[in-house]
Amino acid sequence: MRLQAAIAATILRAKLRQSIVAAIGVAFSITMFVTLLGFMNGLNQLLDGLILNRTPHIRLYNELKATPVQPAQRALPGEHFIRSVKPKDELPRIRNATAIMQALEKDPRVLAVSPRLVTQVFFNVGTTDLPGQVNGIDVEKEVAYYLFRDYLVQGNPEDLATGDNTIVLGKGLAQMMETGIGDVVQVTTPQGERTLLRVTGFFQSGLADADKVQCFVNIKTAQTLLGEPASYFTDINIKLHDLLQAPAMAKEYGRRFGIEATDIQTANAQFDTGTRVRTTISYAVGMVLLIVAGFGIYNILNMLIYEKLDTIAILKATGFDGRDVQRIFLALSMILGMAGAAGGAFFGFTLQRIIHHIPFNTTALPTVHTYPVDYNPKYFAIAIVFALATSWIAGWFPARKAARVDPVEIIRGK
């Protein structure tokens, strides 16, 4: 096989320009395939990340609603018609939150558990009140598991974690109030308590409406704000090791703890579908490019065989059999394929780097300044394997034809 490959290489060297054109065809298609998939998947991950990073896989909370079984029904069995039932005046707290959290921490499927205290407030600005939603968070865990730091456009999470009465405002809200870092804002709770909070940073989620309402304090500040004890939480956010288990586990927790539980997939089903469709389209386009390159190799090899009929005849006359000739032309094709694959991988990576450096600024994505690219080696592997397979097939048919060339016809035809 080495002799045949060496002969193939010599023939290619003599036809350098044609060979380069054929290899460039392959290289181009691999370049485009790798770039397209890297770029497309980079965008996919970015868009998915918008939701996935920020959203707990399972959220446990307590919904205020009327008791489904009314006391009258319990006292007197039979049919009752009770209308206009109102929920009881109680707090949206999770009962026994500390115990639930301890139980969750022990669950091996759970990556992280973090409590939240969410409450509505008014910001008092001059004579008007702006509505807002204060999220009391465990800052360390939010940074570790929900990329809180990435969404802070100013300030840093440590100031929020350690300070008493500090707040991070949504960017839109801060603009409406015209506040800067270090300014003090006045907050009124639903119970009518007024507190002064110092601004330590701004937050931008990319959803303009949310940024006009959302703001964050550490959980202790939130509890103090409402005058509640340290065990008062309204939400428990859970991140799992395996996202796909979320729907089943949400149901399980809902039953087990007698609590409302929503999972990320039910809440954001459309994201998965979108991602899958985009990926499929990218693969389809990429494969078409590679197949077109295969036809390029096929054409050039066919031409080469007609130009090299003399060579084939001579090889056969001097003792090379049909299989040798077939191997030579198959080797030709594979050399073109491999050279193209190597070049394509190199240029693909280069193009990915270039795209990754093109500025891409959007208010929706404060941490992103250039186009995202997924450098996953998987795409290189797929492209190279597919390109080699295509070259093999594209080379096989012309090679078989070459193997069948009758040397007598060629030599006598002269």
Added chain:
Amino acid sequence: MSTDHCLEVRNINKHFHDPVDLHVLKDVNMHVDRGEFVSITGKSGCGKSTLLYILSTMDTSYAGDVVIDGQSTAGLGGESLARIRNQKIGFVFQFHYLLPEFSVLRNVMLPGLKLGAKTEQEVEHRAMELLNTLGVQDQALKRANLVSGGQKQRVAIARALINDPLIIMGDEPTGNLDSHNTEIVFDIFRRIADEHKRSLLIVTHDDDFAKRTDRIIEMDDGRVVG
């Protein structure tokens, strides 16, 4: 039938079917002994080249049998025939037929590398020796399409000799050469036959060339006539 025949042909018949049925070879019987320098002559279209290509094992569509070195080739597959060509037959054509992409040296070496009986170094050494004896050693590293016609034919002879074949076949090997180069090629053939005891079977138009060989096989209208 003695075992000293390195090539023997029995009752060869061949037809061309395209465009009309044509009986080109009619009951051809012949043989070549070891170390014998034989020429085949005849008019154009008498079938002498056709016969040569049958003898070379490249053309297999005929009736009859070709025995090379005591081995019948009838019914052998393409691979076995290729091995016989590689090992036992050396070719020289009218239009030299070197591979233009390769160097002169590489051209000579290729059949030897294909045979695989020697290492690449040994084959290269042998090829240089042959180029030396044929007086074209200084062309060894040139591309084959850059050397002159007479030199190309000498390189082709070197290539034919690389595997020490039993028999050298030539299809008008001097047909395209001037008288000076024809003389050189004839002398080389003579030397191969006399000194190296190889058989030669040369198809030629050139009567002067044929007269100086050991034996002339004359063909006419598909038959051996003398």
